[in-house]
Amino acid sequence: MKIRAVIVEDSRLARNELKELIKKHEEIELIGEAENVDKGFELIQKENPDLLFLDINMPEKDGFELLEMLDEVPITVFTTAFDEYAIKSFEYNALDYLLKPINEKRFSMALEKVKAQLSGNPEETESEKKLTENSQIFIKDGESCWLVKVGDISHFEIVGNYTRVFFEEKKPLLYKSLNQVEEKLPEQSFFRVNRQQIVNTNFIGNVVPWFNGKLKLQMKNGEEIEVSRRQSYIFKDKMSL
Numbered sequence: 588m589k590i591r592a593v594i595v596e597d598s599r600l601a602r603n604e605l606k607e608l609i610k611k612h613e614e615i616e617l618i619g620e621a622e623n624v625d626k627g628f629e630l631i632q633k634e635n636p637d638l639l640f641l642d643i644n645m646p647e648k649d650g651f652e653l654l655e656m657l658d659e660v661p662i663t664v665f666t667t668a669f670d671e672y673a674i675k676s677f678e679y680n681a682l683d684y685l686l687k688p689i690n691e692k693r694f695s696m697a698l699e700k701v702k703a704q705l706s707g708n709p710e711e712t713e714s715e716k717k718l719t720e721n722s723q724i725f726i727k728d729g730e731s732c733w734l735v736k737v738g739d740i741s742h743f744e745i746v747g748n749y750t751r752v753f754f755e756e757k758k759p760l761l762y763k764s765l766n767q768v769e770e771k772l773p774e775q776s777f778f779r780v781n782r783q784q785i786v787n788t789n790f791i792g793n794v795v796p797w798f799n800g801k802l803k804l805q806m807k808n809g810e811e812i813e814v815s816r817r818q819s820y821i822f823k824d825k826m827s828l
Contacts, residue, residue, distance in 0.1 A: 590701060592638040594620040595627035595653060596666060597645040601687060605640055605666065608694045615698070624648035628656050636661050638701055640685075643667045651732055654725035658771060659718055660734055662704055664697050682734075718771045726752060728759035738776070741790040741808055743768055745783045753808075778822060780804065781815040788826070 592615050596602045602620055609615045618634050621627035623645060631639065639661040643650040654660055665684035682704060683697040718724070720738030727733075735754055743765060744751045750761045750768050761768065769777075769785055779785050786804060793805040802814040802822060814822055 588614065588705070589616045590614055590638050590705065591616050591618050591634070591636045592640065593618060593627070593630055593634060593636045593661075594640045595622075595624070595630070595645075595650070596620070596640070596642040597622050598642070601642065601666065604687075604689060608689060608691060611691070612695070612698055614702070624650070624653040624656070627653050631657060631661065637705060639663045640666055643669065651725075651727055654732075654734070655727055657725065660723040660725050662701055662723070663734060664701065717773055719773055720776055724761075726759050726761050731759065733757070733759065737772070738787070738789070740787055741806060742784055742786040742810075742812065753810075778818075778825065780812055780818050780822065784812055786812060794826075 592609065594602055594605050594617070596605065599622070602622075606617060606620075609617050615638070618636060619630045621630045624647065627641075641650045641653065641663055643665055644667065650665065654663070662682050664682055666687060666689065667684055668687045683700050685693060685697060718737050720736070722737045723734050724737060725732070725734055733754075735752070740752055740754045742753050743761075744753070745765045746760060748764060750763055750765045751758055752761050765783075765785065769779060772785065776788055777785055778788055786806070790807050791804050792807040795803045795805060797803040797813065797819075800816050800819060802819040804812045804814060806812060
């Protein structure tokens with residue numbers, strides 16, 4: 588299996604160093620490189636790579652801003668000059684990060700993580716527009732950043748013009764409307780239970796009959812979510828209750 592990779596890095600020297608490392612791993616196919624965020628965005632939209640080597644600190648726009656621009660984020664390995672303590676201040680779930688200058692052994696270790704993750708992902712067609720449970724989305728809320736697998740999100744909830752995302756013990760805001768989010772989610776596992784909320788059906792622990800033909804969902808994380816009467820009928824049909 589060829590791993591289709593792109594590099595987004597403003598330093599020509601750093602790009603060349605990465606390319607030399609990539610040449611030693613025939614399973615990686617470098618399909619493009621970009622020296623800034625805007626060109627990187629165009630490249631990713633065009634090529635839909637499996638793997639992104641991404642510099643964090645770039646002029647004009649940084650690596651996090653690139654991730655915010657993408658609906659779906661490739662497997663991401665950060666390349667950075669920041670030290671270990673600085674990088675840990677970011678609460679992202681990137682697969683890995685490499686400190687410059689990049690050590691060959693450390694690069695190989697990161698690549699093993701990439702291969703392990705890709706081996707668990709189903710292949711997607713180029714025309715696939717919706718996200719899958721294995722797709723990653725980037726969320727930045729204040730100074731905190733996360734790369735979150737869609738399947739790890741328990742539910743979404745409207746907050747004004749934005750959407751709150753619930754995963755693990757975290758509840759950051761995504762700066763998109765719930766309708767925009769719903770258009771991208773995989774229908775087989777996400778369901779709009781009412782005007783305010785969408786749930787991941789894999790996180791439902793129990794379904795309880797409620798007033799006026801409604802249902803109440805008891806989520807595995809302890810939360811209770813009410814399903815509107817109209818959506819309760821659709822939910823029963825969808826779940827074959």
